[in-house]
Amino acid sequence: MGRSSATTTGVPNWWPTPPAEGSWSADRTERDRSPNEANSWARALEEFSGEVLKAEDPYRASDPNQDRQTGPTLVRIADGANLADRVASLLLGERLLRPERPLGLATGRTMEPIYASLAQQVKGLEAAERQELRQHWCSFNLDAYVGLEGADPRSFAAEMGNRLTAPLGLDPARVHLPDGWAADPHAAAETYAAQLTAAGGIGLQLLGLGLNGHVGFNEPPCPADAACRCVELSPATRRQNAGAFGGDPEAVPERAITLGLREILAAERLLLVVTGAAKAEVLARALKEAPTPELPASWIQFHPRVLVVADGAAAAHLKGGCGRGEPLT
Ligand code: GLP
Numbered sequence: 001m002g003r004s005s006a007t008t009t010g011v012p013n014w015w016p017t018p019p020a021e022g023s024w025s026a027d028r029t030e031r032d033r034s035p036n037e038a039n040s041w042a043r044a045l046e047e048f049s050g051e052v053l054k055a056e057d058p059y060r061a062s063d064p065n066q067d068r069q070t071g072p073t074l075v076r077i078a079d080g081a082n083l084a085d086r087v088a089s090l091l092l093g094e095r096l097l098r099p100e101r102p103l104g105l106a107t108g109r110t111m112e113p114i115y116a117s118l119a120q121q122v123k124g125l126e127a128a129e130r131q132e133l134r135q136h137w138c139s140f141n142l143d144a145y146v147g148l149e150g151a152d153p154r155s156f157a158a159e160m161g162n163r164l165t166a167p168l169g170l171d172p173a174r175v176h177l178p179d180g181w182a183a184d185p186h187a188a189a190e191t192y193a194a195q196l197t198a199a200g201g202i203g204l205q206l207l208g209l210g211l212n213g214h215v216g217f218n219e220p221p222c223p224a225d226a227a228c229r230c231v232e233l234s235p236a237t238r239r240q241n242a243g244a245f246g247g248d249p250e251a252v253p254e255r256a257i258t259l260g261l262r263e264i265l266a267a268e269r270l271l272l273v274v275t276g277a278a279k280a281e282v283l284a285r286a287l288k289e290a291p292t293p294e295l296p297a298s299w300i301q302f303h304p305r306v307l308v309v310a311d312g313a314a315a316a317h318l319k320g321g322c323g324r325g326e327p328l329t
């Protein structure tokens with residue numbers, strides 16, 4: 001595969017081509033659909049607009065013969081509501097048109113408006129589409145705190161229940177999270193990894209970004225082949241997530257179960273969403289510096305299909321490439 005470039009829709013050319021006008025059939029997948037079929041996925045891509053920057057491949061200059069494919073593509077969308085709508089549209093289209101592989105989901109404040117928009121968009125679907133979505137739903141969340149039961153309102157399971165499962169009317173059994181309440185979290189991590197493998201591995205993985213460069217709960221330092229496991233949370237992460245625990249970092253669980261970079265990088269496509277000025281520096285480092293265990297998110301540079309969606313504040317340190325297809329500097 002050659003280097004990707006941005007299309008006029010703002011979506012890189014490796015993103016699957018949307019089918020066009022037509023009708024739904026519950027038994028068919030995107031591959032079966034004729035090029036004339038209409039659906040929300042096509043609409044989503046047509047509407048996906050933003051300022052497209054092209055992340056430069058940091059390896060090409062140092063070793064032009066290296067068989068690298070492409071760096072991440074960054075779409076900058078100034079307006080937060082617009083950003084959430086666009087990302088939600090991508091997730092919806094993914095579930096409707098590519099039900100073969102699970103959707104990888106994330107929690108966190110960045111994702112809250114995205115799930116809210118997703119719920120609104122699902123309300124607006126035709127009944128048959130909504131039914132299809134529910135029938136074929138399958139998602140795996142990145143992570144869960146250890147020591148919180150699913151009913152605990154601070155757990156990621158509760159968060160997904162409130163923001164996704166209930167509003168979309170999904171079968172909870174189709175919304176997978178690690179079992180942070182298990183007596184043996186190490187065994188629970190292995191079980192979760194096996195479940196994901198049995199489901200075919202992630203198709204599209206939604207990712208947020210930690211202030212310390214973590215993805216999921218892969219805290220630095222973290223090698224690119226780290227598998228799903230039980231991890232210790234860093235003080236920085238416990239501070240970052242203290243809001244859900246009455247503002248007290250000490251109340252944030254000390255451990256979590258997280259998919260590893262191994263499972264994340266094995267996804268077909270990655271969709272990293274970053275908002276807010278506080279993450280501008282870490283986002284720029286993750287996309288521009290040589291990948292390192294000290295910055296786990298930087299490993300996504302090795303993935304051939306990464307779409308980064310950021311608001312203006314988060315993309316502030318990625319100056320230079322202001323026109324379509326220009327490299328980041
Ligand atoms: C959290 C989660 C991640 C999340 C990230 C960003 O700790 N483990 O999955 O994406 O950190 O969180 P936020 O969006 O709240 O900044």
